[in-house]
Amino acid sequence: MPWNQPGGNDRDPWSGGNKNRQGPPDLDELFKKLTRKLGNFGGGGEGDGPGVGRAGSAGILGLLILGLIIWAASGFYIVGEGERGVVLRFGQYQSVSEAGPHWHIPAPVDKVEMVDIDQVRSFSHRASMLTQDENIVDIELAVQYRIKDPVDFLFRVRSPELTLQQAVESALREAVGKQKMDFVLNEGRPQIASKTKQLADNMLDSYKTGLEVTTVNLQQSQPPEHVQDAFNDAIKAREDNVRFVNEAEAYSNGIVPVARGKAARVIEEAAAYKAQVVAEAKGDASRFSQLVKAYERAPDVTRERLYLETVESVLENSSKVMVDVKSGNSLMYLPLDKLGIQPEKPKESSHFVQRSVPSSSQSSTPLRSGRPLNGRTGRESR
Structure with missing residues (x-):
């Protein structure tokens, strides 16, 4: 029957059966009883004597020391590379541990939170x-x-x-x-x-x-998805615009240098033609000056020479053969094979008028500006 039920004689486990005792249990007495039980566990009973009690106390002390060593050893910890150990003492921040071995007061005093700071x-x-x-x-x-x-x-x-x-x-x-x-x-x-x-x-x-x-x-x-098609069309049009611009620039880059080259060539040709014309004009002027000097020294000879040179330059490409029968009756050799080649038809704007060769009884008189080609006749007319 429970001790606190009627008929249980009020025998509570703390009072030791003393019905007359009131108040809380005696803590000293409870501690002594616990010590005696641990002593019995370490090496003897209640009646073994003082030596046996001391042996039990030594066993208890050894167990306490061993437990203390194990508890202290549990405070060692290692912080890995790229980690930080945050030490908390009774839940409050205490310090931060770098990589390597460390020790803290074991639980429940200190606690270490490992945080990886290199992990992305x-x-x-x-x-x-x-x-x-x-x-x-x-x-x-x-x-x-x-x-x-x-x-x-x-x-x-x-x-x-x-x-x-x-x-x-x-x-x-x-x-x-x-x-x-x-x-x-x-x-x-x-x-x-x-x-x-x-x-x-x-x-x-x-x-x-x-x-x-x-x-x-x-x-x-x-x-957004519901307007995606319209945006694709706009993007395609923009890409086409960029492509057309690039093609036009490429065409421009190909045409402009060619045009510049042609313009430079035309300029160079014009400059060369200018230099040529100026040089020819200077040469003609110098030759005319020299001719004037020669004419002043010998006007008849100079006039005759100019006439002959002019006739030669005019008739050198003509297929007509002119014979002065009054000069003599010498036998003349005509290269018929070469005379068969027809020369180019003279232009109508030419200042020279060619006529057919007259018969042997007539004198050969192709004229240039109404003047007979015979230099002698020219001199006789004077």
Whole structure:
């Protein structure tokens, strides 16, 4: 029957059956009883004498020392390369341990939180953004980050990784909202990613999250799906425009140098012709000056020589044969094979008038400006 039930004689386990004793149990008596039981466990019973009791006390002390050594040895720990150990004492930050072996007061006094600061973590984010020209763009980006300050990462913010995602989204909205749609869809991707990383890092530092964004990659930026076909047409037209411009520039680059070369050649030919004409004019003027001097010294001889040279230059390509029968009756040899070659028909604008050869009884009188070709006759007319 329980001791506290009626009929149990009120025999509680602490009073030792003393019904007249009131109040709490005697702690000293309880400690003595516990010591006697441990002594019996270490080497003897209650009636073995004082020596046996001392042996039991030594066993208890040995066990306590062994337990203390094991407890102290549990305070050794090793911090790996690329990690930091944050030591907490009764839940409060105490210190940060670098890589290598360390010791702390074992639990429940100290506790070590291992934080990997070299591990690169990542997450993806996809959202619809509004651009400066009030168009909607679907953007997907990948963010890589790592822990920069383990103390801030553990104690400053309740959910640092959630804070990071919200900061990246806010930075992306700001970066896209300040640009036009064409810039975001085409050449502006690197600039958008760089601006997003910069803004996100600034927000994380202000919040003291202990995180650092290492890389932001803008994987995709495209218009909404229901207007994708129209944007594809616009992009194709833009690409065609660029292609036509490049082709026109290539054609221009091929034509302009050729035209410049031709112009330079024409200029050089004109300069050469100019030099030639000037040189010929100077030569003719010099020859005429010399001829005047010769004419002044011997006018008859000079006049005769000029006449003969002129006749020779006029008749050297003619097929007509002129014979002066009055000069003598010598036998003449005519190269008939060469005379059969017909010369070119003279131009109508020529100043020379050719006539058929008269009979042997008549004198040969082809005229040049109404003057007989015979130099002698010219002299006799004077």
